[in-house]
Amino acid sequence: MTTLKYILRDMWRLVVHHWVLGLLTLITAGVMLWILGVTTLFSLNLENLLSRLESELVVQAYLVKDNTLDIEKVAAKIQALEYVYAMKIYSPSDSLAKLQEKMGSQSRALDMLGENPIPYNFEIHVHKAEDVEHLVDELNAMPEIDDVVYAGLVVKRISALSRISSRIALVMFILSVVITALVVYNTIHISLYSRREEIGIMYLVGATRAYIATPFVLEGTLLSLLGALIAAAGIIGAYFPGVTLIQANLPFLRNSIITDRAVIFRFCALLAGFGATLGWVCSYIIVARFINSITKPE
Amino acid sequence: MNITFSEVTKTFEPDITALFDISLNIEQGEFVYVVGQTGSGKSTLLRLITREILPSAGVVAVGGYDLRRMRRADVPYYRRDVGLVAQDFKLIQSLTVYENIAFVMEAMSVPKKLVTERTKDVINQVGLWRRRSMRPAQLSGGEQQRVAIARALANSPSLFIADEPTGNLDFHTAAEVMKILFAINAAGVTVVMSTHNQAIVNASRQRVIELENGKLIRDEKGGTYSG
Ligand SMILES: Nc1ncnc2c1ncn2[C@@H]1O[C@H](COP(=O)(O)OP(=O)(O)OP(=O)(O)O)[C@@H](O)[C@H]1O
Ligand SMILES: [Mg+2]
Numbered sequence: 317m318t319t320l321k322y323i324l325r326d327m328w329r330l331v332v333h334h335w336v337l338g339l340l341t342l343i344t345a346g347v348m349l350w351i352l353g354v355t356t357l358f359s360l361n362l363e364n365l366l367s368r369l370e371s372e373l374v375v376q377a378y379l380v381k382d383n384t385l386d387i388e389k390v391a392a393k394i395q396a397l398e399y400v401y402a403m404k405i406y407s408p409s410d411s412l413a414k415l416q417e418k419m420g421s422q423s424r425a426l427d428m429l430g431e432n433p434i435p436y437n438f439e440i441h442v443h444k445a446e447d448v449e450h451l452v453d454e455l456n457a458m459p460e461i462d463d464v465v466y467a468g469l470v471v472k473r474i475s476a477l478s479r480i481s482s483r484i485a486l487v488m489f490i491l492s493v494v495i496t497a498l499v500v501y502n503t504i505h506i507s508l509y510s511r512r513e514e515i516g517i518m519y520l521v522g523a524t525r526a527y528i529a530t531p532f533v534l535e536g537t538l539l540s541l542l543g544a545l546i547a548a549a550g551i552i553g554a555y556f557p558g559v560t561l562i563q564a565n566l567p568f569l570r571n572s573i574i575t576d577r578a579v580i581f582r583f584c585a586l587l588a589g590f591g592a593t594l595g596w597v598c599s600y601i602i603v604a605r606f607i608n609s610i611t612k613p614e
Numbered sequence: 615m616n617i618t619f620s621e622v623t624k625t626f627e628p629d630i631t632a633l634f635d636i637s638l639n640i641e642q643g644e645f646v647y648v649v650g651q652t653g654s655g656k657s658t659l660l661r662l663i664t665r666e667i668l669p670s671a672g673v674v675a676v677g678g679y680d681l682r683r684m685r686r687a688d689v690p691y692y693r694r695d696v697g698l699v700a701q702d703f704k705l706i707q708s709l710t711v712y713e714n715i716a717f718v719m720e721a722m723s724v725p726k727k728l729v730t731e732r733t734k735d736v737i738n739q740v741g742l743w744r745r746r747s748m749r750p751a752q753l754s755g756g757e758q759q760r761v762a763i764a765r766a767l768a769n770s771p772s773l774f775i776a777d778e779p780t781g782n783l784d785f786h787t788a789a790e791v792m793k794i795l796f797a798i799n800a801a802g803v804t805v806v807m808s809t810h811n812q813a814i815v816n817a818s819r820q821r822v823i824e825l826e827n828g829k830l831i832r833d834e835k836g837g838t839y840s841g
Contacts, residue, residue, distance in 0.1 A: 322720040333708070517704045520666065521765065522694035523721035524687070611686075614626075614667040 319527070327531035331538065334507055338539055341503040345496045345543025346550070349591045352492035353551045357574070357583065359485035365572035366478045370445045373474075376465040377455050379436045387436055390460045394438055397454050399447040404439040408432045435462065445475040496540065496591070497598045504536040504599040508606045519611045532603045533596065540595025547591065548584035555580055615677040615695070615773055615804065616641045617663055622672035624658055624828075632658040634828045636672070640806065642772070645799045647815050648808040649839045650825035656808035657701055659825070660775050663806065664698055665689060676773075694722055697766030701777040701808075703758045705750040705765075711737065712746040715765045722769060736764040739794060755782035763791060767798070774798060776807040780814060788814060815839040 331338055377394070379385060391405055406414070411434040419425070440455075442448050448466060455464045508515070518528050556577075563570050574580065617640040624633040633655045640646055648656045661667045662674045665681045674681045676692070684692060698704075705714050712733060719729045737743050740760035750758050759782050766774060774795065780788035792814060799805045809815060815822060815838060822837030823830065 318725050319720075319723045321726075322717075322723075329708075511708075514706045514708065517706055518717070518721065519690065520664070520693065520698065520700075520704060521718050521721075522690045522696075522769070523717075524690045527721050611689075613665055 323527065323530045323534070327534040327538070330507055330511075330531055330535045334503070334510075337503055337506060338535075341499050341539045342543045342546070344499045345540045345591065345595070346546035348492040348496045348499075349544050349547035349587060350550045352489060352496075353547055353584070353587045354554070355485055355488035355492075357551070357555065357580075359481050361573055362481045363478070364574060365569065366445070366474060366481075368572050369474055370442070373442055373445060373448060373467065375440045375442065375448060375451055375455070377438045377440060377461050378434075378463040378465070379438075379460055380462040381435050382460075385436075385460060390436075390458075391438070393458065393460075394440065394455070397451065399442050399451040399454070400440055401443045402441040406437050406439065408434045408436060411437060445478065493594065496543070496594055500536050500540050500595045500598045501602050503539065504532055504602050505606070507535060508532055508603065512606075512610055515607060515610050519607075525607050525611060529603045529607050533599045536599025536603075537592055537596040540598075541588065541592035543595075544588040544591025548588050551584055551587070552580065617773075617804070617806070618673075618675045618678075619659075619662075620673045620675070622662065622669045622674055624655075624662065624667065625670045631828050633662075633669075633825075636830050638823065638830065638833060640804060642804055643799070643802050644804055645796070645818075645820040646804075646806045647820055647822045647837075647839070648806065648825065649810070649815060649822055649841060650808075651841055652810075653827075654825040655828040656825060657777050658828075660777050660806065660808060663773075663775055664693065664696055690721075694769055695771050695773060697769070697771035697774040697776075697803075699759070699762045699766045699774075699776040699779045699807075701781070703750070703762040705758055705761055707750055710747050710749055711742060711753070711761050714750070714761060715768050718765055718768050732768060736767045739767065740764045741790070756784070756787060759783060760787075760791070763794070767794070772803055774803050774805045774807075776805070778808055778810065780809065780811055785813070792818070809839075810841065812839050812841065 379387075379390060387405065391403070394400060395403055409432065412432050415434070440451065442451055452464050452466055455461050515528055519525065559573055559575055562573060619636045619638045622633060622636045623631065625631045636659070648659060650656055658667070662669060662681075663676065665684065668674075668682050681692075706717070709717065715736060716729050716733045719732060724732075734743070737746055740763055742757060742760055742764065745753060745757060750761065753761065759779060763776070763779055766776070776795070779795070780791055783791060788811070795805050795807065796818070819836045819838070821835050822832065822839060824832035824834075824837075824839070824841075
């Protein structure tokens with residue numbers, strides 16, 4: 317308890333002594349973690365949106381016109397395919413009814429066809445956009461199937477977008493983590509370097525390495541924690557007004573955005589914890605290395 | 615805690631032999647002067663005892679324990695039992711006189727109240743109470759030296775290593791410091807101090823270890839010095 321008090325006082329001395337540097341570190345860490353948080357949230361929302369779009373992707377498979385065909389059997393065969401998520405069967409009369417409903421007042425034109433031209437067909441949902449191509453290939457390979465209709469280009473675009481967005485998020489993640497780590501590392505190194513003589517003296521007169529090291533490690537952890545808290549506050553401050561803006565101007569996105577406050581707050585707490593841990597690990601590494609080299613006897 | 619040097623040689627990069635083949639034994643409670651001309655290896659000998667440096671050959675043992683084989687984690691605990699006055703004082707420039715002394719005990723988790731008492735005590739012993747809030751840079755060389763002495767006294771060590779502790783002091787102040795060293799020695803503390811000062815050595819007739827170019831040329835009980 318006594319020791320803790322001494323250590324906290326020493327940490328405070330360090331922070332006050334290098335307060336300009338500390339402030340710069342804190343701001344840099346804050347900005348980088350803010351960017352990290354924002355890109356992560358952006359890509360989470362995009363994922364959310366894409367998975368919504370993907371779940372609405374439909375492949376329509378039309379059977380050959382052959383009255384001897386066992387519909388149940390074909391249905392079971394399709395159901396067994398790897399990429400099928402959900403499936404619905406439409407008989408020719410169901411399909412015609414659907415079509416008539418769609419065409420409204422012009423539906424009379426359909427009466428002129430006489431015999432119903434629409435074959436049995438299946439409406440198949442997939443899990444992910446990239447599954448569509450595989451599914452279509454498999455369906456085309458089935459002799460019972462006459463034609464497959466799907467939104468080919470849209471599928472390709474969506475899966476490409478999803479890949480790019482997760483790649484950007486990954487790059488931003490690495491970039492922010494590396495920059496934050498470097499800044500904290502560098503600041504603590506400067507802090508240590510300017511006190512290298514003191515560190516040697518303290519060790520010489522009987523301070524343990526842990527006692528000497530802890531204030532420096534705490535300094536690094538404190539700076540990055542404060543930076544992370546600033547980032548968290550900045551995210552909360554920017555996110556909800558941003559959401560309101562999007563909901564007002566892009567109403568079709570309304571249901572695809574994460575608006576749950578609890579989720580966002582938990583995300584921010586996670587970010588703050590992550591920032592503090594990052595700072596702790598970085599300062600621990602540099603402090604251990606530095607004190608090792610200083611306390612080594614010639 | 616007796617100190618034993620067995621055939622100790624210390625060379626510094628690239629090829630300076632600071633000490634050569636030194637063997638000696640210092641019993642607990644002894645008072646030893648280490649004398650010799652500048653560059654003869656006095657500081658090197660003392661720094662081997664405090665484990666600031668390790669021998670290039672031979673063994674330095676304290677309390678029968680080879681210092682080279684001491685675990686790194688045990689070094690601080692060893693040093694808490696060694697009061698050290700370095701030739702260059704080794705004071706922390708950013709701390710006041712008071713803080714420089716207090717922190718040694720703080721690092722040992724001594725409660726604040728005791729730290730305050732003991733710090734006040736040792737600062738008074740060296741007569742620097744009125745300078746307690748100053749930083750080392752604001753003090754004269756002799757005053758800094760006395761701060762270093764006070765700091766070494768603070769945790770009541772059983773071994774006191776002093777590298778020219780009277781080097782910057784006038785005769786009167788030096789005599790005061792010697793009085794303190796004789797007093798702790800009388801209480802059973804081993805004192806090993808290096809010095810150039812003939813008057814001090816000759817005034818008290820203790821054991822004298824003389825070095826020349828890194829070699830031990832004399833080890834005499836009740837010796838004198840006329841370097
Ligand atoms: N860290 C070091 N690196 C290289 N050489 C060193 C080192 N420390 C001491 N020496 C050399 O070792 C020799 C002995 O030095 P030491 O400091 O022990 O002498 P000393 O007897 O204490 O001298 P003085 O009376 O001037 O303090 C000197 O030649 C010195 O230059
Ligand atoms: Mg010397």
